[in-house]
Structure formats: C-alpha cells, structure tokens
Amino acid sequence: MIFGIPFQSFFHKYAKFIIPGLITGPFLIWYGVHFYLKYTLNKVTTTIIANPVDRFIEDRHKKFQKFCESSKDKINQNISDELYDAEEYQKLINRNSQTEIEQQWKSRILFDSTPLGNVIMYYDIYKHAFVYSCDTNISYAVVNACAMKYVEVFLCKDFFKDNQYLPENQLSPFTVMEIEQDKKEKEKEKKKKVKFGINWNDDVFLKGKSMKPNSNEQTIIKQEKEPVFYHNVFRNIGKIYNVAILQKYEIHTKQKAKPMSYKNFKSFLYQEDMNVTKYS
Secondary structure, X not given: OEOOEXXXXXXXXXXXXXXXXXXXXXXXXXXXXXXXXXXXXXXXXXXXXXXXXXXXXXXXXXXXXXXXXXXXXXXXXXXXXXXXXXXXXXXXXXXXXXXXXXXXXXXXXXXXXXOOEXXXXXXXXXXXXXXXXXXXXXXXXXXXXXXXXXXXXOOOHHHOOOOOOOHHHOOOHXXXXXXXXXXXXXXXXXXXXXXXOOOOOOOOOOOOOOOOOOHHHHHHHHHHOOOOOOOXXXXXXXXXXXXXXXXXOOOOOOOOOOOOOHHHHHHXXXXXXXXXXXXX
C-alpha cells in the first residue's frame, strides 16, 4: 500500500513517471556533481595555483612601478652625468682601454633567483645592454623582470629602456639619445648622396601606381597605428660557471735587481778604486 493505494495499481498508474526518473535521475545527479567540481577546481587553479612565471613577472612589475614613482633624485644617482652627453659617451666608446666607469658597472653584479633558474647580471655601458648568465634558457619577459630588480638595486632606472613597462610609456633618455643619433646618421647619408650626385628618386627605377587614400582612410590608418615600444638589449654570456666573479687588478711591484756576474763585479770594484785614487 502506497498512500492507501495498492502497490500494483500505483505502479501501473505512475509507471510513465517512475521509469524515466529512474533512468535519467542518476545521470542528472552525476552531471551536476561533475559540473560543480569542475567549476570549483578551475577557480582554485586560477586563483591559488597560478603560473609561477607569470606571478614572478607580475610581482616584479608592481615593485618596479613603485620604484619609478619614488624620489626622482635617488632612482638614477649612480649614473654619471657624462653618460647622458652624446659626445662624451662617444669618446668613452672610442677609447681602447677600460675606463673606471666600465669597471664600476662590471663590479655591480646582481644575483637573482627566478622560477626558471638563477641569473647573474651586470650592465655594459658601451653597448647599453644587460649582460646575464644563466644555466637554462629563459624568456625575454623573465630576464626583463631581472633587469627591473637590477635598476632598482643599483639605482639606475634610466638604463631600463622597455617603455612598455615604464609609466605612461615614457622613453628613457638613452633611447632618445639613440633616436637623435640615428637621425644625425641619416642626415649625413643624405648629404653624401647629394655631394656625389646620387638621387634615388629618379624615374630610372620602376614605381608602382600611386594609390592616395582619401581623408577617411587616412584617419583610419592613424587610429590603427599602435604605440612604438622599445626593448631592452640583453647579452647572454653562457653558463654561470663560466662567469669570473672576482675582479682582477694589476699589482705593481718594485723591479728586483738583476744578479751581477763575478766578472762585472770585479770590473765595478776596479772602477771604484780608480775613481778614489783619481780624486785623492
């Protein structure tokens, strides 16, 4: 008896509802549990178990932003003024011997730990490049994060030229200096062409049909132009065990007197005796 109704008659009456429920019920329960676990596990992996490399780069970027917003008098205090002058900088490059400034920056070495391995880094002022050594192959984003820490530790923010990470995409003074130098070089090339009568715009060369866009197309092209980003220059010098950490310095010692032979010693004594008898 179910609700005062015989079981056989109750089953025949409600069989069309009971049988489909017995078939689809477990499937619906399994699908609901599966969907719930999948949603919760994805949420955990995205929030808690994040990619260590991405988290490393994001943390360094946040610290670098705070460093750039700090006192402007301190963030570049280790960069000497002559490096900002294009002419003085060119004189440094033309020198064959190593200067004191180069030795200073080669001795400012950063030991950094990344999710992809340890990194040793210093700055080459001649090539405006971050020189690094690592036992594994690391991406530009990771070594760029190491450069963020380098300029923060050694107070040389202007050496960092990747304006994608600089506030408001501002350009480094050294990037501006390189752009101006490129313009001067192009002007020199133009003057040489004029001097030797070289004209690349003659009709001797084939020209394609000119297609002048209208004003609407020009505005669309201007809007589609993306901002120009400049990147840092990195130079890999190999494995860490190849890096000479200790700096070599030349120690100047007094030259030792060469040993004198007995023959020369006798002649020296004879000469001394002759001088004594001469003035006595």
